[in-house]
Amino acid sequence: MSDENEPGHGNSPAAWVAVIIMLVGIAGGTLAFWFDQPVLVFASVGVVVLGLIAGLVLAKLGYGVNGTRYAPKSHS
Template structure:
């Protein structure tokens, strides 16, 4: 029962953090715009969320992903 579950290490990279932060900002602003009934801002935030996904993918391909050469794992 004392065997710890190994951490797969997913999501602990600059690429993942950058993508998530961009997408969270887009979702937060988009939700507020939806509540305030500002349709153009809602759709702009949808574009921001997609841009966040693309930025994360590009950063991972450039080497800032979990197994990338520019990423150094940190001890927990």
């Protein structure tokens, strides 16, 4: 069932950075919502958008799954 040409399901530095930034934004937004701080909720939405942009920029710089600077690790 394993395909040798499998791209890695986003297991790249660009994907990791994007997901970590977005998780921080979501966690901060959840806390801000819980404490009824609407300004911080919207700021957290901005952090999530920045995470998306950071992931796209890193992918364009070659750190994505098919990028020139990404070397996939073997799954042994």
